[in-house]
Amino acid sequence: MDHIVMLDSRQEAALQAVADRFIARHKGDAGKALKEMIVLNGHLQERLDAVEGRRRRGPPE
Template identity: 75%
Template structure:
């Protein structure tokens, strides 16, 4: 991990609620939800990387 994020109790509670909702969308299967989250994050990271890649001159 490149850096650590610290949450206050309010942020932690909000994150917990979102996590529980996401797992519920996967019929309570936490592993399935985690796998989907990993795939989604991979797609988002690819898009961010593409935005941050310097474009070739002349385009």
């Protein structure tokens, strides 16, 4: 883990609400919801890595 994020009580409540909706979307199966979140995060990380790579190389010629 690169860094730890600290949340205030308002942010924690908002995050909990989103998590509850995401789990409800998976019919209460927290394991299934977690697996989907891992896959989604993997896709997002790949896209971020690609953007970072383009920034380091500079604009296409």
